[in-house]
Amino acid sequence: MTNNTIATHQIHATPPGDLAIWFFIFAELLAFGVFFVAYAFARAHNVALFNESQQHLNITSGAVNTLVLITSSYFMVRAVAAIKQGLSRECARWIAAAIGFGGIFLIIKLFEFHAKFSAGISLSTNTFYMFYLSLTIFHFMHVILGMVILAAVMLKARGGGYSAENHTGVETGASYWHMVDLLWIILFPLVYVIH
Amino acid sequence: MDIAHKPHFIRPCTIIWLLLMALTATTYAIGEAGVGGVAVMFIVLGSAAFKVQMVASYFMGLRRTRWLWRGIVLGWLVLVTGLITIAYLTTVK
Numbered sequence: 075m076t077n078n079t080i081a082t083h084q085i086h087a088t089p090p091g092d093l094a095i096w097f098f099i100f101a102e103l104l105a106f107g108v109f110f111v112a113y114a115f116a117r118a119h120n121v122a123l124f125n126e127s128q129q130h131l132n133i134t135s136g137a138v139n140t141l142v143l144i145t146s147s148y149f150m151v152r153a154v155a156a157i158k159q160g161l162s163r164e165c166a167r168w169i170a171a172a173i174g175f176g177g178i179f180l181i182i183k184l185f186e187f188h189a190k191f192s193a194g195i196s197l198s199t200n201t202f203y204m205f206y207l208s209l210t211i212f213h214f215m216h217v218i219l220g221m222v223i224l225a226a227v228m229l230k231a232r233g234g235g236y237s238a239e240n241h242t243g244v245e246t247g248a249s250y251w252h253m254v255d256l257l258w259i260i261l262f263p264l265v266y267v268i269h
Numbered sequence: 270m271d272i273a274h275k276p277h278f279i280r281p282c283t284i285i286w287l288l289l290m291a292l293t294a295t296t297y298a299i300g301e302a303g304v305g306g307v308a309v310m311f312i313v314l315g316s317a318a319f320k321v322q323m324v325a326s327y328f329m330g331l332r333r334t335r336w337l338w339r340g341i342v343l344g345w346l347v348l349v350t351g352l353i354t355i356a357y358l359t360t361v362k
Binding site: 084085086087088089090096100103104107110111114115117118121125133134136137140141144145147148150151152154155158159245248249252253255256259260262263264266267268269 | 296
């Protein structure tokens with residue numbers, strides 16, 4: 075067994091990337107967790123309203139967006155794999171693909187928001203739409219922030235700023251992006267499907 | 270590049286990615302069918318919880334870190350999905 079093989083199978087003391095991003099990720103998980111639980115208990119107090127309002131959501135766009143984010147997240151796995159082999163250009167291309175899929179997510183979401191706002195739906199329409207719009211817009215902002223982070227990492231990777239030995243920045247950006255994906259994986263069934 | 274030098278996590282992550290896509294398609298089919306009830310809630314929420322755990326373990330790489338880090342995410346997941354389940358069950362007559 076080579077030293078490299080041993081290194082890949084060892085248990086690391088800290089998660090991949092900068093440790094600071096993990097404290098940020100845990101804070102985000104906490105904030106969204108409170109939001110998810112608040113939604114569930116608000117629904118428990120008005121099941122009929124939530125079930126009726128939920129029927130007007132576009133499950134197809136929610137599901138497609140889930141597939142898009144999961145795939146985008148997988149592209150970041152490939153970006154990390156590429157830089158671990160010292161392939162900066164390939165790493166940058168995978169990150170560009172991840173950003174592109176993030177863009178697709180935003181476009182689909184904008185169409186969804188446009189349809190709702192055109193129908194006169196707003197935060198004050200009812201409790202369900204207050205939660206639906208707040209949660210999805212809050213998540214939407216995180217997707218934008220994630221794309222900005224990934225763009226900065228991509229530019230540095232393209233310029234040869236990372237290597238097989240030094241790629242903490244790529245892992246940091248990837249960790250944040252996976253969190254954005256992870257949150258949507260809960261949000262989609264909770265808001266669009268379960269009734 | 271010799272394929273032997275490719276990071277070991279690509280293959281399992283590719284399998285996980287395909288599994289996540291399949292589970293999402295299943296959730297979509299359930300949503301489109303418009304079915305509800307306790308059993309459906311358990312399947313859909315359980316599927317989501319499993320997917321989150323797979324993303325955390327494989328995509329985020331937490332399975333190769335100390336238990337503390339995995340425990341924080343797993344604890345969050347159990348707490349959040351547990352409370353969502355309790356909230357749902359309070360509405361079942």
